[in-house]
Amino acid sequence: MNNHKPVGGKILTKPFMVLAFLALIAFILIIKRFLFGIGSVTNLSDGYPWGLWIVYDVLVGTAFGCGGYAIALLVYVFNKGEYHPLIRPALMTSVFGYTLAGASIILDVGRYWNLYNMFWPKYANINSVMVEVAICVASYVMILWIEFSPSFFEKWRKGGTPTFVKRFMFVFIAIGVLLPTMHQSSLGSLMIIAGNRLFPLWQTNWLPLLFLISALTMGYGMVIFESLFSSVILHRPLEISMLKKLSAVMQKLLVVFLIFRFGDLIWRGEISTIFDIGFKQSMFILENALIIIPMILLFIKNKKSSPRSLFLSASAVLLAGTLYRFNTYLVGFDPGHGWHYFPSVSEIMVTLGIVSVELMAYLVFVKKLPIMPAIQHN
Amino acid sequence: MTINRRDFIKVLSFGAAAATGSNTLFGNSTISKTSKHTLSKDAVGILYDATLCIGCKACEVACKRVNGMPVENSEWEKMHGIEDAWDSGSDLSTKTLNKIKMYKHGSATVKNREKNGFSFIKRACMHCIEPACESACPVSGFTKDPKTGIVVWNESCCGCRYCEIACPYNIPRFEYDKAIPKVFKCEMCSHLVSVGGVPGCCDSCPSGASIFGKVDDILEEARKRIALKAGEEYAYPISTVHDKEKQIRPTEKYINYIYGENEAGGTQYIILSAVPFEILGLPKLPEKSAVSTSETIQHTIYKGLIAPIALLVGLAFSAHRTTRKHQLAEENTIHE
Ligand code: SF4
Ligand code: SF4
Numbered sequence: 001m002n003n004h005k006p007v008g009g010k011i012l013t014k015p016f017m018v019l020a021f022l023a024l025i026a027f028i029l030i031i032k033r034f035l036f037g038i039g040s041v042t043n044l045s046d047g048y049p050w051g052l053w054i055v056y057d058v059l060v061g062t063a064f065g066c067g068g069y070a071i072a073l074l075v076y077v078f079n080k081g082e083y084h085p086l087i088r089p090a091l092m093t094s095v096f097g098y099t100l101a102g103a104s105i106i107l108d109v110g111r112y113w114n115l116y117n118m119f120w121p122k123y124a125n126i127n128s129v130m131v132e133v134a135i136c137v138a139s140y141v142m143i144l145w146i147e148f149s150p151s152f153f154e155k156w157r158k159g160g161t162p163t164f165v166k167r168f169m170f171v172f173i174a175i176g177v178l179l180p181t182m183h184q185s186s187l188g189s190l191m192i193i194a195g196n197r198l199f200p201l202w203q204t205n206w207l208p209l210l211f212l213i214s215a216l217t218m219g220y221g222m223v224i225f226e227s228l229f230s231s232v233i234l235h236r237p238l239e240i241s242m243l244k245k246l247s248a249v250m251q252k253l254l255v256v257f258l259i260f261r262f263g264d265l266i267w268r269g270e271i272s273t274i275f276d277i278g279f280k281q282s283m284f285i286l287e288n289a290l291i292i293i294p295m296i297l298l299f300i301k302n303k304k305s306s307p308r309s310l311f312l313s314a315s316a317v318l319l320a321g322t323l324y325r326f327n328t329y330l331v332g333f334d335p336g337h338g339w340h341y342f343p344s345v346s347e348i349m350v351t352l353g354i355v356s357v358e359l360m361a362y363l364v365f366v367k368k369l370p371i372m373p374a375i376q377h378n
Numbered sequence: 379m380t381i382n383r384r385d386f387i388k389v390l391s392f393g394a395a396a397a398t399g400s401n402t403l404f405g406n407s408t409i410s411k412t413s414k415h416t417l418s419k420d421a422v423g424i425l426y427d428a429t430l431c432i433g434c435k436a437c438e439v440a441c442k443r444v445n446g447m448p449v450e451n452s453e454w455e456k457m458h459g460i461e462d463a464w465d466s467g468s469d470l471s472t473k474t475l476n477k478i479k480m481y482k483h484g485s486a487t488v489k490n491r492e493k494n495g496f497s498f499i500k501r502a503c504m505h506c507i508e509p510a511c512e513s514a515c516p517v518s519g520f521t522k523d524p525k526t527g528i529v530v531w532n533e534s535c536c537g538c539r540y541c542e543i544a545c546p547y548n549i550p551r552f553e554y555d556k557a558i559p560k561v562f563k564c565e566m567c568s569h570l571v572s573v574g575g576v577p578g579c580c581d582s583c584p585s586g587a588s589i590f591g592k593v594d595d596i597l598e599e600a601r602k603r604i605a606l607k608a609g610e611e612y613a614y615p616i617s618t619v620h621d622k623e624k625q626i627r628p629t630e631k632y633i634n635y636i637y638g639e640n641e642a643g644g645t646q647y648i649i650l651s652a653v654p655f656e657i658l659g660l661p662k663l664p665e666k667s668a669v670s671t672s673e674t675i676q677h678t679i680y681k682g683l684i685a686p687i688a689l690l691v692g693l694a695f696s697a698h699r700t701t702r703k704h705q706l707a708e709e710n711t712i713h714e
Contacts, residue, residue: 039554046470046551049539076697084704110537110552110559117517123534127673130516130540132680170701174693178686189676193514193544195642195668196661205675335548337659 004088004151004370007234011364019356026353029346030107038110041346047339050108050329052347057104057354059187059325062137063218064318065097067226068144069180070219074249076173083242085373088151089230090223092371095144096358102141104354129189136183143176151369184215191328199332200270201284206260207328213257214321220250221317228311236372243310250317251298254291261288283323283331290320413670414644417507417593421527422571423646424580424588425596427603428658429490429630430614431498431587433478438465440582441476444567448473472551475564476502476579481658490630490652497651499658500579500588502564503549505529506667508643511563513669514544519561523568527593527646530565537561546642546663566646580617591619593646597639600648604632643667 033041044051067090074080075087106112117123118134125131147169153161188211191198204210224243231238265271274281294313330341343351366372442449442465450467451460467474479501484494491497509529512520519535522528531550537559541550553559567577575581580590589596599619606612608631615621630652637655638648641663649660656662679685 035557037554037556037559042554044539044554046542046554047548049542049552076700077693079696079700081700081704108538110539111535112537114517114534114536117534117536120517123518125513125516125518127513127676128516128540129672129676130514130538132676134516166701166705170698171694173697173701174690177693177697178690181689182686185679186676189672190540191543192675193510193668193672195510195546195671196663197543197546205671208675208679333543336661339548 003085003374004154004372005374006155006368006370007236007366007372009234009367011367013363016360016363019360022349022356023353023360026350026356029350029353032346033107033350038108041344041350043341043344043347045339045341047335048330048333048341051341052343052351053104053108055326055329056322056351058101058108059329060322061097061101061104061354062187063184063215063321063325064222065094065101066180066184066215066219067091067222068094068147068219069177069184070216071223072173072177073216076170077177083246085239086223086227086242086246088148088371088373089226089366090219091144091148092151092362092365093222093226095148096361098137098141098144100354100358102137107350129186129193133183133186133190136179136186140176140179140183143172143179146172147176151365151371154370155368180215181212185209185212187211187215188328191333194333197334197336198328199280199334200268201265201273201280202328202332204264204268206264210257210260210264210324213253213260214324217250217253217257217317218321220246220253221314221321224250224310224314225318228307228314230366230372234366234372238307239373240307240310247298247310247313250313251295254295254317258288258291280327280331283327287320287323287327290316290323294320414507417527417644418525419592419594420525421593421646422566422590423505423527423593423596423648424566424577424590425600425619426500426588426647426649427614428497428499428587428649428651428653429632430585431478431500432585433480433498434584435478436582436584437500437579437588438474438476438478440578441564442474444570444578445475445565447475450474470501470549470551470563472553472560472562475562476500479659481653492653492657495653497653497658499649499651499660501547501659502579502647503529503566504547504638504641504645504647505564505566506546506642506645506669508667508669510544510546510642510667510669511541511550513673514540516540520550526566526568526571528566528568528571529563530568531561531563535561544669546661546668576618583617586614586616586621586625589615589617589619589621595619596648597636600636600639600650603629603650604634604636606632608632640665643670 029041038044042051042053071083071086071090074083109115118131149165150161185208188207191203192205192207194203196203224246227239227243230236262271274284294316297309297313441447449462449465450471450473452466455461455466470477477500479499480496481499482496483492486494486496488495489497505528507527509520509522512522512529516538517534517536519532520529520541521532523530537552539552541561542552549563551562567575570577576590580588596619603612606629609628611626612629613624613626616623616625633651633654635655636648636650637660638645643665649655651658
């Protein structure tokens, strides 16, 4: 009855041990951070209070985790049942992406023991965009684990997923589409209050919509990336025709994104800012080139079906979204004279460690749990 | 159930549009709790007149004394064993809430002149009328006193530093070097003001450059000063706007502008100067605060939670139908 199967195979492979080593280094640095303060491992300052950890671990991490959201939207809202086999692997990347992003907030927040105040009516400030983000991300992590629970039930419970879980799953699925819609857009709104300290190429009242569309493109990009990646390293057959269709959806979203992005710049009269040569402008051009390249790649018809161009396109989209977030939060942010930021080695090592934990969990899960679509032997 | 699929998609996209803010750009109501029009009549503030400041830093010393803040030494001084002998921080920090800075140009011979001249500037929290730190903070880590309008930090802070991203003047300072950090900024000596006292800086200033008073009164005083002709004699009050003790002296050529009157919705710390404000490091800000833009967008999207709830209902309906279809398909394959 079950159309998902564990992939099987050894867990403690060489790459796995390398990842474990990176995770260990990060763990030691994290202890240092809790003993001696955030400044002891990061280059953060009062001018650049948010750095690599917030932008990569939280913003990019959750956007990479939008695969589950993006596929759920197709399957359950637009009723495209053919994508159903992609849901579980997509959900799994989402579960890790979001869980680790949520956990990494504790590292970055100075007074973590007070985090619960965000959910405490006496202190929660409804004017703060961050309260909305916090509530939605925290609840979404829980929803994701519930949505993902059938994989555990099928493995460890006789009779598989309990009927009541199945019966109410639609509620969780619905909430699971609503919450990312809310917080991925709010992750853009967060920067509106920075006002003119954020460079006009990025500061706009449309930040919420742009961040939402961008997160969706990254969600589809991640699903394509992950399918191709797993087919190579886990020696699985390619789901190329489905991925091709998915890339068409992604491509349409990229067009919509660019229309809003440039339409807004023209409307605000900031389009000419691009031509004042400088570092910020170059980063802007790079960010958008990374969107335009996959669009061209995917437009060239005969190349469309090649796994290589699909992989390149998906990677470019993921990079573009990553850069868009780095630009909005760091490159375009100017706190004034004399402040600089570039992440310290320890800061980078902690982020690498978090990514390693994610990859390790991925390998364990696909090998041990029924997640990947079963291979059809005809 | 026969709900037309097209209608349903309409509901969905309406909800989605509302939930993500495509219609928010058309709302321009300001939702901030305080604005210039609703500021309490008892709100207090400081008028800093850079033309009078002699750069003696008496205010810095007094600030440290009345707030119990430690002295600060540079890394170089610490390396050479100089510690606690004098205070030498060069900017606001977790130990310094109030800083006198200097602008100088060329030969720097004449005070209050832009070219070949110099000027002092006192930097501290502006006590915004629409404080970005307070609006941004998720956990009420900064609150604005409804009566005095003074913005203070509270222990409920979770250390996320969103206030530092939000503050247009780059004021809050976070203890990056502590395992149990706090956030620091000038709190206009609220502990003294609440018992009828005067902030340390105004109390100690010998030249009348910093004076304390009700916001309305200091604004009136500032307007009077910028209307004076250069060289005209004027009786400057010394530590509060109504101080009996006055210093009579000729005025400088003021720039005809009160910094802080309108910046980002206005501030309770206002500044006068004879040299352009930008060269003193004060940011040029639009009158409409980013706070009101941010709050307007956020509240339009989430007004009464109507859009999210509408979206959720649509989504639940759709998900219900699709999951049923999948389950039926699954059951059929089992029975076959
Ligand atoms: S100057 Fe900055 S810290 Fe002070 S009240 Fe305004 S926003 Fe808050
Ligand atoms: S650091 Fe503290 S005061 Fe500042 S926004 Fe975060 S919780 Fe609020």
